Amino acid sequence: MRKTRIAIVGAGLAATPHALALSELNEEVEVVGIIGRSRERLARFARTYGFPVSESFEAVLDDPGVDAVLVLTPPHTHLELVAQAAAARKHVLLEKPLDISMPRAEGAVEVCREAGVQLGVVFQNRFRPAVERLAALTKSGALGPIAYAGVDLRWWRPQSYYDEPGRGTYARDGGGVLMTQAIHSLDILMWLAGDVSTVVGATATTASHSMEAEDFASAALKFESGAAGQVLATTAAFPGFPERIELIGADGTAVLEGGHLRVFFRDGRVDEFRDPSSSGFGAKPMDFSHTAHRDLLKDFMAAIREDRAPLVTGDDALRVQRLIERITARTRQRQ
Template sequence: MRKTRIAIVGAGLAATPHALALNELNDEVDVVGVVGRSPERLKQFASTHGFPVSESFDAVLNDQSVDAVLVLTPPNTHLELVQRAAAAGKHVLLEKPLDISMVRAERAVQACRDAGVKLGVVFQNRFRPAVQRLAALTESGALGPLAYAGVDLRWWRPQSYYDEPGRGTYARDGGGVLMTQAIHSLDILMWLAGEVSSVVAATATTHLHSMEAEDFASAALTFESGAAGQILATTAAFPGFPERVELIGANGTAVLEGGHLRVFFHDGRVDEFNDPSSSGFGAKPMDFSHTAHRDLLKDFCAAIREDRAPLVTGDDALRVQRLIERITNRKGQCP
């Protein structure tokens, strides 16, 4: 099997779990280079993980042996990088969100579609064992038609997190808790419960944080299936708690808290599954296993080899970002 040759763009906070995952996949992936804006951080990252440093992004794009680029830069840089990579015929695996606005997000997806390259998005939580188990349960119809689907995410980020330049701003991140933290759980919600037909929402920046965007959001939803829904998301809940996804169906209720899944059936059965890995819900954002990143990367490389769509596509990410836009009511404000 020919190895997939990947170049990494960006060596910041999000890069470490990808690096650990890629090194575990070295029998099927070659990291051919890393590029970044900070020479010191780039050198340290490449040295720590044993990756070569590429001369520039242009050099990566001009290298005909490179199959794909893994883009791990801040959200407001995504569109231009994706457009250039797609024009060069490189497949793209993009850290969430697609970009800071729907307009830019749609352009990124369209650029890959027009160029005929794969676009995968880093919603790694789809690959967590408990989530996969819940997805299989839902797909099999074991829960029956859904009556309710909801997300409750009560995380904590200290003020020092938002004191980092650009954090929680519209110009760099495109938003706050919804775009940066809850987006993963919202992806799971829509993956399992489907499209949302109506939204009634409220957002706020609590006095616990000094930041531009929201650190609190709530919404009442109606899904196209007719099911009711609810979202609560915040980074102001000290010390942070595992996120909760709940599905109520005609045959039972499934409750996923972090990696702990419990399913209560009407006939008295109770199924339970526990994955002890964390999701970074407290003061340490990167306090989680890289295993889900590994499985996402493995799927993306297989999609390239097998000429199929990855499990998480650009269109999937657009659906979630469109829901976030409806909750925050910021349409057209970040062109």
């Protein structure tokens, strides 16, 4: 089997789990180069993982042997990078979110569609074992029709996290806790419960942080299926707690807290599953295993080889971003 040849764009915080994952997948993927703004960071990254440093993004795009690019740069840079890659007929795996606004996010999806290249998005939590187990249970109908689906994410980030230039701003990140942290849980929520018809949301920036965007958000939801829903998300809950996703069905209730899944069936059965992986809910945002990233990358490479859509598509990411925009609409209107 020919190795898929991929270039990495960006060597910041998000690059580490991808680099670890790609190192494990070296029998099926070749990292042809890494591109970034900081020469010092690139050199350190190259020493650590043994990946070559590419001359430029343009050089990567001009190389007919490169199959795909992995874009790990800040959100406000995504559209232009994706558009260049699509024009060069390179498949794209893009770190979430798609971009900082709906028009730019829609543009990223559209340029890939028009060019006929695959666009995958890094919602790696879909590949966590407890989430996969919950998805299989839900999609099999074992819980019965869903009556309620909710997310409760009470994480912690110290002020030093938001002191990095641009972090937590609309111009670079497109928002706060919803776009950067809760977006993963919201993706799982919509993956399992479907699209949302009604949203009543509220957001705030609490006294815990000095930042432009929200560090607290809540919303009441109604899904197109008729199910009720709820979202609570914050990075102001010291010291941080595992996120909770709850699905209440006619035949049972499933509660996923971090990697701990419990299912309570109406007939008295209780199913329990523990996945030891964490999700970086405390002061160390990268305190989690890279195995879900590895499995997401493996699926993306297979999608290229098999000429099919990856498990997480650009359209999936658009659905989640539209929900976030609806939750934050009142806040953005007041700006």
